[in-house]
Amino acid sequence: MDEILNLPIYEVAGCEFDCSCGRHHVFPVEGISVGKNAIKDLVKFAAPYKEQKILVVFDNNTYKVAGRKAVELLKENGFEHIKELLFETGNDILIPDETTLGRILIELDQDCGLVIAVGSGVINDSCKYVTAKTGKPFIIVATAPSMDGYVSAGAPIFSQGFKLSPQAHLPIAVIGDTDILSTAPDDMIAAGFGDIVGKITAIADWDVAVKVKNEYRCDTCVTLVNRALDKVFRNAEGLQKRDGEALSALMEALILTGTAMALADVSRPASGAEHMIAHCWEMDEIKRGLNPIHHGTQVGIATPVVARIFEHLHDDLPEGTAELCPPHEEIEELLRRGGTITDPKEIGISRELFHYSLLNSHDIRPRYSVLRYAKDLGRLEEIADKITEEYYGKE
Numbered sequence: 001m002d003e004i005l006n007l008p009i010y011e012v013a014g015c016e017f018d019c020s021c022g023r024h025h026v027f028p029v030e031g032i033s034v035g036k037n038a039i040k041d042l043v044k045f046a047a048p049y050k051e052q053k054i055l056v057v058f059d060n061n062t063y064k065v066a067g068r069k070a071v072e073l074l075k076e077n078g079f080e081h082i083k084e085l086l087f088e089t090g091n092d093i094l095i096p097d098e099t100t101l102g103r104i105l106i107e108l109d110q111d112c113g114l115v116i117a118v119g120s121g122v123i124n125d126s127c128k129y130v131t132a133k134t135g136k137p138f139i140i141v142a143t144a145p146s147m148d149g150y151v152s153a154g155a156p157i158f159s160q161g162f163k164l165s166p167q168a169h170l171p172i173a174v175i176g177d178t179d180i181l182s183t184a185p186d187d188m189i190a191a192g193f194g195d196i197v198g199k200i201t202a203i204a205d206w207d208v209a210v211k212v213k214n215e216y217r218c219d220t221c222v223t224l225v226n227r228a229l230d231k232v233f234r235n236a237e238g239l240q241k242r243d244g245e246a247l248s249a250l251m252e253a254l255i256l257t258g259t260a261m262a263l264a265d266v267s268r269p270a271s272g273a274e275h276m277i278a279h280c281w282e283m284d285e286i287k288r289g290l291n292p293i294h295h296g297t298q299v300g301i302a303t304p305v306v307a308r309i310f311e312h313l314h315d316d317l318p319e320g321t322a323e324l325c326p327p328h329e330e331i332e333e334l335l336r337r338g339g340t341i342t343d344p345k346e347i348g349i350s351r352e353l354f355h356y357s358l359l360n361s362h363d364i365r366p367r368y369s370v371l372r373y374a375k376d377l378g379r380l381e382e383i384a385d386k387i388t389e390e391y392y393g394k395e
């Protein structure tokens with residue numbers, strides 16, 4: 001029972017076990033490799049498709065840091081049917097919209113057996129979406145530890161200017177080579193760290209839903225996430241120094257929180273009120289035609305905001321919940337240690353938007369959160385006013 005807690009990350013792949021939560025969990029990702037020279041495992045993970053056509057997708061940047069190496073490795077090892085798709089993005093940001101998804105679909109031949117996505121957020125999400133629609137397996141070679149979507153069935157995409165989050169599917173394998181990850185820009189590493197810090201309030205938020213709404217919870221998944229977080233937080237300073245162990249720990253945590261989501265079959269272990277608030281900010285940036293700020297950066301900033309909500313609600317919380325959320329000062333200190341931003345003003349969140357997001361994020365998703373809890377108690381407005389003042393001063 002709960003064997004997953006005793007497994008090293010590469011053995012988590014493909015595991016199946018009876019859990020103390022009463023469910024039988026299955027984790028369908030077949031291969032995980034994180035660490036120095038992990039990219040060599042691409043040959044092993046892609047081996048079942050060796051005789052078929054393989055489409056490798058990258059952009060200018062990810063080609064340089066990992067795409068070229070991936071293609072070389074496959075060719076050296078006798079893979080003969082490789083087709084390359086390069087997105088010439090220049091300095092533009094690739095967006096997972098009709099153009100990007102359509103391009104992949106056009107290049108994806110019917111007899112293609114496997115897609116290898118070389119990149120981070122956008123290339124991963126785009127390949128995930130198209131392969132889910134076409135029923136083909138895909139492998140992700142990560143180029144930045146920037147978000148937790150590598151092992152997540154959801155694929156955020158854009159259609160006619162709107163952001164959608166349709167269900168897609170999981171990759172068959174994920175590769176996080178620390179030599180490649182260490183070439184990622186500072187802000188992307190900081191964003192991955194921010195996304196991980198967000199799990200603190202996600203877990204506390206889940207607890208509220210379990211206690212108030214009797215929602216399902218898997219303690220094994222919670223333990224899995226918490227252990228991964230501890231490992232990252234112990235060496236948060238190492239991230240901006242590109243320390244291999246710190247990067248490995250971050251990548252593992254991003255994968256393991258995805259694993260916990262897949263096992264529990266809900267996004268609860270990875271996303272709570274902090275994600276809802278960050279989503280509200282992101283929607284506003286899209287509406288204003290701005291380039292969205294990294295998801296994890298916004299989630300990181302929203303985390304101590306949610307911690308403050310827990311603090312204001314302290315005496316009204318269900319028994320044992322308050323203890324799950326550390327003081328906001330502690331979370332802010334943690335964010336700084338990992339090199340990420342703590343102040344919403346620094347990413348252009350206006351006082352009005354901030355206040356609006358506290359009042360309205362509770363119904364962004366049909367799920368129970370500490371925001372809804374505060375609203376049901378009739379305290380959301382008063383708390384939103386106070387926290388806005390804590391960040392932006394008196395009006």
Ligand SMILES: [Zn+2]
Nearest residue numbers: 148195295299
């Ligand atoms: Zn996230």
Ligand SMILES: [Zn+2]
Nearest residue numbers: 019021218220
């Ligand atoms: Zn379980």
